[in-house]
Amino acid sequence: MAEKDHPPSAPPPTSYMSEPTADPALLDPFRAIGWSNSLLNSPDYYPIRTWSRLPKAHTGEDGFFAGTLATSSTIPHCLTLRRRNLLPPPQEVPVWPSPTATPSSAPSPIPPDIIMMVDLATPGVSGHPSTAHGGVVATLLDEAMSLAVAMHAPASGDHPRGAIYTAQLDVRYKKPLRVPGLVVVRAKVVARVGRKYWVRAQAVQEESDENNSRGRGDHLEWAKKKTVVTDAMAFWIQAAPSL
Structure with missing residues (x-):
C-alpha cells in the first residue's frame, strides 16, 4: 500500500513497523552517543x-511531529527501536496509579515494546531555560505510546486497521528534562481488552551531562545512573476498521 493510500489516523503499515532500517542518516547521530x-x-x-x-x-497528518518538531532547533534526530520478540499483553484491565502515587525514579525493569531515542535541541523545545517544555515531553510520550499500540493493533488481511486515538493521558512530571541532550522514551502496552489499550511510558535521561558524551556504548554505559524524568499512563481506543 502506497503512503498516500494509507487511511488517515490508522496504525502504520505492518511492514513499516517490522522492517529494520540501516539508514545512516537515522542511525549515525545515535551511534555517536x-x-x-x-x-x-x-x-x-x-x-x-x-x-x-x-x-x-x-x-497533513503528523505535521506537528514530522514538520514543526523536525528542525535543527527542535528535534533534529529521532530513532525508534522495537522489541524483537513481542509478547501479547495481558487481557485484564490494569490498576490505574492514584494521583498521589509517587512512581519509582528508576526506569521500569520490564522490557518496553518500543524505545524511542530523541535528540532534543534548543531553543525550539525550551519552556524554562535549558528545560524542555512540558507539552513537548507529553508529545514524545504520546508518540512512543502510539507506536507501541500499533505493534499490537490487529491486522486483517487487506482490510485497513481502525484508527487509533489517545482517550486519556495521565502525565507525572518528576524532574526537568534537560535540553539540549538525549532523552530515551520507553513505552509498553500493559493491557489490551478488545480495541482498548492501556499503555505505560517513561522519559529517561542520564543523571549527569554525560548523556551527550561520545563513546563506544559498551557495558559501562549501563553503569551510569538513568533517571525517569516523566512517567505516564494512557488509555487508547482503536476505532472499528472501515471496510
Whole structure:
C-alpha cells in the first residue's frame, strides 16, 4: 500500500513497523552517543523508521511531529527501536496509579515494546531555560505510546486497521528534562481488552551531562545512573476498521 493510500489516523503499515532500517542518516547521530549506541547494540531490539516522522502531505497528518518538531532547533534526530520478540499483553484491565502515587525514579525493569531515542535541541523545545517544555515531553510520550499500540493493533488481511486515538493521558512530571541532550522514551502496552489499550511510558535521561558524551556504548554505559524524568499512563481506543 502506497503512503498516500494509507487511511488517515490508522496504525502504520505492518511492514513499516517490522522492517529494520540501516539508514545512516537515522542511525549515525545515535551511534555517536555512548548510551544510545549501547541501546542500538542490544540483541533484543532493532531500529525501524518512525512512522510519525514521515510527512503525509495529502492529509497533513503528523505535521506537528514530522514538520514543526523536525528542525535543527527542535528535534533534529529521532530513532525508534522495537522489541524483537513481542509478547501479547495481558487481557485484564490494569490498576490505574492514584494521583498521589509517587512512581519509582528508576526506569521500569520490564522490557518496553518500543524505545524511542530523541535528540532534543534548543531553543525550539525550551519552556524554562535549558528545560524542555512540558507539552513537548507529553508529545514524545504520546508518540512512543502510539507506536507501541500499533505493534499490537490487529491486522486483517487487506482490510485497513481502525484508527487509533489517545482517550486519556495521565502525565507525572518528576524532574526537568534537560535540553539540549538525549532523552530515551520507553513505552509498553500493559493491557489490551478488545480495541482498548492501556499503555505505560517513561522519559529517561542520564543523571549527569554525560548523556551527550561520545563513546563506544559498551557495558559501562549501563553503569551510569538513568533517571525517569516523566512517567505516564494512557488509555487508547482503536476505532472499528472501515471496510
